Amino acid sequence: MKLRIKPFPAVMTVLSALYLLYVRMSEDTVLAADAVGGDPGGKILPTIMAVFMFAGFLYITIKERPDGKHEEKGTVILFLITLGLSLVYLFLLKPVGFVLMSVVLLFLLEYIYTTIDSPRSWKQGVLGCIGTTAVTAGAYLLMRYITKLLLRLARVGSLPGVFGSTVFNGVISLVLIAALTILFAATVCKALKNKGCERLSKSALITFAVVLALYVIFKQFFNVNLAPGLLNY
Amino acid sequence: MSDFLLGLGLVAHLATFAWCAFGSVLGIILGALPGLTATMGIALVIPISYQLDTATGIGLLLSVYCGAVSGASIPAILLGIPGNPNAIATVEDGQLMTKKGLAGQALGGAVIASLIGGLGSEIFLIFFSPLIAKMTLAFGPAEKCTLALVGIVIIAAVSGKSILKGLLMGALGFVFAFVGPDPMSGTLRIPFVEIFRKTPLANGFDMTSTLIGLYGVSQVFSELANLRKKQNTNVCTNIGKVFPPFKKVASMWQIILSSLGIGTLIGAIPGTGASIAVFMARNAATGICSRNKKKFDQPGTGCLEGVFAPEVANNAVTGGALIPALSLGIPGDSATAVLIGALMINGVTPGYSLFSQNMPLVYSLFITLCVANVFMAVFQLAGVRLYPKILLISQRVLMPIVLVLSFVGPYALAGSSVSKGIYYVGTALFMGLVGYIAKKNEYPIAPIVLGLILGGMFEEQFRRGMKLGAGTLSRFYTSPICWLFIALSVVIVVSTVIKRKKTENAKV
Numbered sequence: 001m002k003l004r005i006k007p008f009p010a011v012m013t014v015l016s017a018l019y020l021l022y023v024r025m026s027e028d029t030v031l032a033a034d035a036v037g038g039d040p041g042g043k044i045l046p047t048i049m050a051v052f053m054f055a056g057f058l059y060i061t062i063k064e065r066p067d068g069k070h071e072e073k074g075t076v077i078l079f080l081i082t083l084g085l086s087l088v089y090l091f092l093l094k095p096v097g098f099v100l101m102s103v104v105l106l107f108l109l110e111y112i113y114t115t116i117d118s119p120r121s122w123k124q125g126v127l128g129c130i131g132t133t134a135v136t137a138g139a140y141l142l143m144r145y146i147t148k149l150l151l152r153l154a155r156v157g158s159l160p161g162v163f164g165s166t167v168f169n170g171v172i173s174l175v176l177i178a179a180l181t182i183l184f185a186a187t188v189c190k191a192l193k194n195k196g197c198e199r200l201s202k203s204a205l206i207t208f209a210v211v212l213a214l215y216v217i218f219k220q221f222f223n224v225n226l227a228p229g230l231l232n233y
Numbered sequence: 234m235s236d237f238l239l240g241l242g243l244v245a246h247l248a249t250f251a252w253c254a255f256g257s258v259l260g261i262i263l264g265a266l267p268g269l270t271a272t273m274g275i276a277l278v279i280p281i282s283y284q285l286d287t288a289t290g291i292g293l294l295l296s297v298y299c300g301a302v303s304g305a306s307i308p309a310i311l312l313g314i315p316g317n318p319n320a321i322a323t324v325e326d327g328q329l330m331t332k333k334g335l336a337g338q339a340l341g342g343a344v345i346a347s348l349i350g351g352l353g354s355e356i357f358l359i360f361f362s363p364l365i366a367k368m369t370l371a372f373g374p375a376e377k378c379t380l381a382l383v384g385i386v387i388i389a390a391v392s393g394k395s396i397l398k399g400l401l402m403g404a405l406g407f408v409f410a411f412v413g414p415d416p417m418s419g420t421l422r423i424p425f426v427e428i429f430r431k432t433p434l435a436n437g438f439d440m441t442s443t444l445i446g447l448y449g450v451s452q453v454f455s456e457l458a459n460l461r462k463k464q465n466t467n468v469c470t471n472i473g474k475v476f477p478p479f480k481k482v483a484s485m486w487q488i489i490l491s492s493l494g495i496g497t498l499i500g501a502i503p504g505t506g507a508s509i510a511v512f513m514a515r516n517a518a519t520g521i522c523s524r525n526k527k528k529f530d531q532p533g534t535g536c537l538e539g540v541f542a543p544e545v546a547n548n549a550v551t552g553g554a555l556i557p558a559l560s561l562g563i564p565g566d567s568a569t570a571v572l573i574g575a576l577m578i579n580g581v582t583p584g585y586s587l588f589s590q591n592m593p594l595v596y597s598l599f600i601t602l603c604v605a606n607v608f609m610a611v612f613q614l615a616g617v618r619l620y621p622k623i624l625l626i627s628q629r630v631l632m633p634i635v636l637v638l639s640f641v642g643p644y645a646l647a648g649s650s651v652s653k654g655i656y657y658v659g660t661a662l663f664m665g666l667v668g669y670i671a672k673k674n675e676y677p678i679a680p681i682v683l684g685l686i687l688g689g690m691f692e693e694q695f696r697r698g699m700k701l702g703a704g705t706l707s708r709f710y711t712s713p714i715c716w717l718f719i720a721l722s723v724v725i726v727v728s729t730v731i732k733r734k735k736t737e738n739a740k741v
Contacts, residue, residue, distance in 0.1 A: 008674040012401075019408065022424060030418065038704035042415040042422060045692050049404045049411075056401045071458065078457045082636070086450075086662055089640065093655055098644075102637055109633035116460055116629060202630075210634055218645045222284040225649040226641075 009060040016057055020050035074116075081112060097229020099140050102211045103133045110203035124200060132204040135188065136211055137231060139180050143173050143212070147220070170220035177216065181209045240596025243288035244604070252285060253601060256293040257608035260300020261616070264307070265623055266631065267314055269452070271301030272568045272679075276448040277635070279441050279575045280642035287594065290579045292601030298572060299605040302507070302551055303347040303613060306544055307620050310339045319550070322511035322543035329535025334473055337617065341475040342537045344613045345482060346544035349489055351606035353545075354497040354552025358559075359599050361501070366560035366588040374697035375708040379718035381691040384563040385683055386722040388570060390729040392677030399680050402671065406684015407691065413437025416693040433656045442643035442660035443685055444574055447678050449639030450665025453632050455672055460629055475617050477537055484528060488542050491517045496546035500553020507550040507566070514546035515539065552602070559583050559598075562687075567679035574686050639665070 023046045030041040071079075089105045111125045147169045154164030162168050185205055192201035218224040256278065263274040274297045282290030305320035310327030323343065330339035372380065385407075389399025413436050415422055423429050433439065492514035499510035518538055522529040532539030557563045562583035564570035573583060581587060581594065588595055616623075643661045647654035668678045702708040709715045 006674070008670060008676075026422070027420070038700040038702065039417060039696055040699045040704065042411075042418065042420065042692075042696075045695060046408065046411050046422075049407050053401055053404050053408070056397055056404075060397070060401075072461075074461065075458045078460065079454060082454065082457065083666075086636070086640075090655065090658055090662060093644075093658065094651055098641075102641070105640075106633050106637050109636065110630065113460055113629040113633060114627070206630065206634070210637065214637070214641050217281075218641060222281075222645065224284075224645045224647075225651060225654075226644070227651045227654070 004065065005061055006064050006066050009057045009064065013054060013057040013061055016050055016054035020047065020054060023047050023050055078112070078116075082109065085109065093229075094227050095229055097231050098226035099136065099211060099215060099231055100133060100229060102214070103136045103207055104129060106210060107132045107203055107207040110206055111199065114199050114203060118199075124197065128197075128200045128204060131188075132207050135184065135204070136208050139177070139184075139208070139212060140215065140231060142180075143176055143216075146176065147173060166220060166223070170216055173216040173220055174213070177209065177212045180212075181205065184208055236592040237596045239593035240288075240598075240600060243286075243593060243597040244292065244600045246289070248285070249289040249292050249601070250604065252289050253292045253296045253604050254608050254612070256296025257300040257605060257612050258616075260297040260302075261304035261307075261609065261613055262623060263297070264301035264304025264317065265620065266626065266628075267308055269631070269635070270317055270448070270568075271298055272571050273448040273452050273635075274298075274301050275568060275571045275575055276444040277638055277642060279444060279578060280645045282575065282579055283441070283646060287579050287581065288597040288601060291576065291581065291598055292604060294572060294575050294579075295598075295602050296605040296608060298568060299351055299548070299551055299602070299609045300612075301568075302548055303344065303351075303544075303609050305547075306343040306347070306540075307340065307613075308624055310343065310540070311336060311620060312624060319507040319511060319547040320543070321508060322515045323540055326532055326535055326537075326539025330537075330540065333535050334471060335535075336471065337473040337475040338477045338537065339540050340472070340617050340620070341614065342477045342482070342540045343544045344610050345477070346489075346492075346541045347548040347613075348606055348610040350493060350496055350545040350548030351551060351609065352603065353493040354500065354549040355599065355602055355606070356552075357497045357501070358552045358555050358602070362556050362560045363588045363595075364560075365556060366585045369561065369585040371714065373708070373712070374694040374701060375712050376714045376718070378691055378694035378698055379709070379715045379722075380561060380563070381687040381694070383718050383722050383725075384561075384687055385680060386725050388564060388567075388683045389677075389680045390725050391566060392679040394675060394733070396726060396729045396733070398676045402676050402678065403680035403684045406681040406686075407688040408684075409438050409443070409681070410685045410688020411692065416689060417696055433653050438664075438685065439643070439646070439657055439660055440574055440685065441578055441646050442657040443664045444571055444682060445639050445642050446661035446664025447668040447682060448571065449635060449642070450661055451668030451672060451678065453636045453639070454665060454669035456628055456632055460632070464625075464627055472618055472621075475614065481537060482541075485538060485541055487521050488518045488529075488538055489545055491521065492542045492545035493549050496549025497553040499546075500550035501556045507547045510546045510550050511543035514542040518542035548606075555602070559587070559595075560585075564683065567677075567682070570679050570683045570686070574682060577686065 023043055026043070028041045028043050030039050085105050085108060089101050093101050107129050108125065111128060112120070150159065150163045150169060150172065153159040154161055189201035189205050192204070215226060219226050259278070260271070260274055263269045264271060275294055278293055278297055282293045285293065302319055305315055305317045306323050306327065309315040309320040309323040310331055313324055313328040315321050315324055327339045327343070330336065385403040386400070389403050390396050393399050412423055412434070414420065421430060421435055423434055429435060495514045495517060496510045499513065500507070515532055519532050522531050522538055529538050530536035532542065554564070554566065554569045558569045558573055560583065562573060564573050576583065639661055640658050643657035644654035647657055671678050671681070698708045699706070
């Protein structure tokens with residue numbers, strides 16, 4: 001049986017009705033100890049909005065008919081993959097950590113999107129993901145080791161104080177990432193390209209550079225606590 | 234004068250200039266790449282701007298805005314595809330000039346025109362915004378409440394094809410704004426209070442995560458349908474001479490002035506937008522050229538006049554649109570709606586208090602806007618031979634990066650709290666889905682943003698107005714300003730409905 005109403009306004013009509021019920025059933029939030037009075041309370045505007053949305057979406061549900069257009073199957077699959085990977089990222093970010101989860105998300109999406117109209121090897125994708133994660137984790141640990149060493153040496157006076165500053169360490173890290181990216185491109189990626197795995201090598205290179213650069217910008221320049229997770233070094 | 238010097242002091246740092254330069258380059262790239270928008274660019278850099286001092290953060294946001302508006306002319310000229318609707322009127326003459334082998338002059342002309350438009354409209358901004366802001370001194374709670382209503386109605390009217398759908402999305406934005414503590418009593422208004430009272434949801438939806446979700450994450454989901462389409466790789470690489478002859482540019486002063494006036498005026502009227510201004514400027518230029526046939530070429534034949542007029546106008550819109558945005562908090566389009574949200578996140582609340590209490594910050598804003606325009610011109614001219622390569626970057630490569638940035642940005646706002654950061658990422662993902670589903674069903678998302686921005690203020694002022702009227706609407710119906718705003722809202726709704734009916738009838 002064909003659906004004769006558009007699902008979105010119909011769902012929104014139901015949600016508006018539920019919101020109206022929720023608003024009416026919740027306790028009122030009139031200003032307490034109000035000697036002057038006159039406060040209409042915190043339920044009036046949510047009620048007006050709920051009624052307006054209910055009426056508006058109901059009108060659209062009745063008035064509009066489905067146009068029969070459907071999303072292509074391939075696009076639906078891409079959407080589900082993207083959503084699924086985003087949810088995995090969200091739930092595993094804390095235990096696994098920012099660097100590892102970002103590598104997995106970015107590499108897989110890069111690989112899947114860029115091989116959209118060519119034969120895709122899932123085995124190649126998974127192995128590429130594991131390899132990129134390992135290489136990025138290695139570079140991350142090296143970067144952390146160097147910056148921690150510089151900080152320690154600056155603190156004990158073996159190096160000038162500037163080596164202990166956040167900005168200097170951030171700049172050093174960015175230079176290191178640039179050097180490692182060039183090295184990665186010239187060795188591993190070139191070898192993969194020669195073996196006919198150009199998409200894999202490009203995805204790996206972009207993932208490596210972007211994730212480490214984001215880490216340095218947010219962690220080292222802006223001092224954001226990017227979840228360390230498994231790489232708690 | 235001392236306020237100006239203090240404002241200059243806020244801007245005169247290497248870091249400010251460096252971030253403005255970064256913002257300009259980023260904006261140009263975002264504007265140039267079809268599928269990426271100025272609005273999305275502003276939303277994505279909010280977390281970075283939040284980490285910087287206020288003047289630098291605002292400079293970064295304005296640089297992205299100016300760069301993206303101007304950068305849209307690049308694909309319009311080289312590919313015949315506008316980077317965003319603001320560059321629609323540039324396509325015809327830009328493409329014809331490219332086919333004539335004058336791509337460089339078209340690009341160079343567009344940059345010079347954008348610079349003139351941007352800086353010229355800033356003069357109007359500096360002059361008029363404090364005056365309009367001063368008018369708001371006469372506004373009490375009832376007037377502020379109805380002003381917020383005008384803002385919602387305007388954004389609903391300009392976004393999308395149906396004003397009802399725009400208003401419904403505005404109402405949804407209000408509903409999102411009502412989540413959290415009651416503005417008067419402080420009582421929590423969240424579902425399942427016992428479960429969520431100790432989570433960040435108790436403070437309502439985070440504005441930045443919402444903006445990034447609606448414009449970053451939803452854009453990625455929306456672009457999935459276009460990933461299979463073949464990319465246009467037929468980009469002109471023969472740029473040639475970049476600067477148009479100075480004499481030619483100087484001779485077009487009438488076209489420049491008329492386009493500047495049109496762009497600024499249209500930009501300053503909330504709800505009109507650059508896509509109207511560019512065509513009006515082009516029409517005016519056609520009239521001027523028709524009257525001086527010996528002096529000018531006719532727009533539509535692949536001439537500089539046809540590139541200059543829309544490009545002056547669309548960048549003049551940026552300064553014009555900031556007049557109501559800064560003085561009243563009313564945006565003209567989705568980009569300025571997000572910009573207002575971004576300014577509020579950075580601690581700048583538009584309105585008279587900004588002009589009366591923090592003039593140095595206002596001056597710093599004007600100075601950074603000027604710097605943003607200059608950097609936009611410098612980097613766009615400097616990178617002129619790189620554009621063909623930038624245009625070849627595939628959406629397939631870009632979209633995963635945009636998604637990761639859309640998750641890292643909200644997370645970064647949480648600072649040292651990992652759990653709060655993950656909650657923000659979840660908010661961005663949820664709002665991304667809301668935005669995607671809305672866009673898929675042809676519901677505009679800009680009204681959701683404005684509803685979220687204005688909802689809190691609307692409710693607080695409404696309840697204050699009611700309290701002052703001893704529980705009645707007397708404060709609303711006894712104020713001429715309220716009547717004016719209500720009448721304006723009604724006129725906007727009615728005129729939009731009539732205009733759309735006429736368009737539909739014309740199609741039939």
